[in-house]
Amino acid sequence: DAKTTQPNSMESNEEEPVHLPCNHSTISGTDYIHWYRQLPSQGPEYVIHGLTSNVNNRMASLAIAEDRKSSTLILHRATLRDAAVYYCILRDPGAQKLVFGQGTRLTINP
Amino acid sequence: DTAVSQTPKYLVTQMGNDKSIKCEQNLGHDTMYWYKQDSKKFLKIMFSYNNKELIINETVPNRFSPKSPDKAHLNLHINSLELGDSAVYFCASSLGTVGGYTFGSGTRLTVV
Numbered sequence: 001d002a003k004t005t006q007p008n009s010m011e012s013n014e015e016e017p018v019h020l021p022c023n024h025s026t027i028s029g030t031d032y033i034h035w036y037r038q039l040p041s042q043g044p045e046y047v048i049h050g051l052t053s054n055v056n057n058r059m060a061s062l063a064i065a066e067d068r069k070s071s072t073l074i075l076h077r078a079t080l081r082d083a084a085v086y087y088c089i090l091r092d093p094g095a096q097k098l099v100f101g102q103g104t105r106l107t108i109n110p
Numbered sequence: 111d112t113a114v115s116q117t118p119k120y121l122v123t124q125m126g127n128d129k130s131i132k133c134e135q136n137l138g139h140d141t142m143y144w145y146k147q148d149s150k151k152f153l154k155i156m157f158s159y160n161n162k163e164l165i166i167n168e169t170v171p172n173r174f175s176p177k178s179p180d181k182a183h184l185n186l187h188i189n190s191l192e193l194g195d196s197a198v199y200f201c202a203s204s205l206g207t208v209g210g211y212t213f214g215s216g217t218r219l220t221v222v
Contacts, residue, residue, distance in 0.1 A: 097168075100145075100152070
């Protein structure tokens, strides 16, 4: 499984944008970049995924570097409910499992 | 509500006992999984079933036996529980192996 590197923790303020980085220098051409988050005492929750182009949905945006060796999850206006552990995961379409790393623990200050 | 539901939410039991955790999804997904999250918060896959067939068994002790009666259900039976089995167990499902996963809210197992 190709590896990703994320900061252990990040902190931001409510109603400000948050940029969560992920490095994946060994990404292969077929790997999709997936983001999940885990709120306290809950199961992981799908956030967004992409292959090459930037992606937007109601939860977040995903910005993918041109060489695909890094990506950034963008929360446009953080709320206290966005405090969670965010996982960046590379997924080959043929892979039969999702492999979680340590993730980034995001703290949102009021 | 469409979801992945697990029961029970909490389970406290003594060493040596046998227990089961049930999982059901009503999303029409054909692949289901069991993950374990230990005290250090690492999430590790244990098993995966696709259309009732086992496709992943991540060297889990054979005290753990998953059972999938149909593609909407994946239960986990654990024999001879040990202290080290204490963890949160998450069930998940997906459509094939490409779609996003939907996770249940977890079962916190405490072995005393």
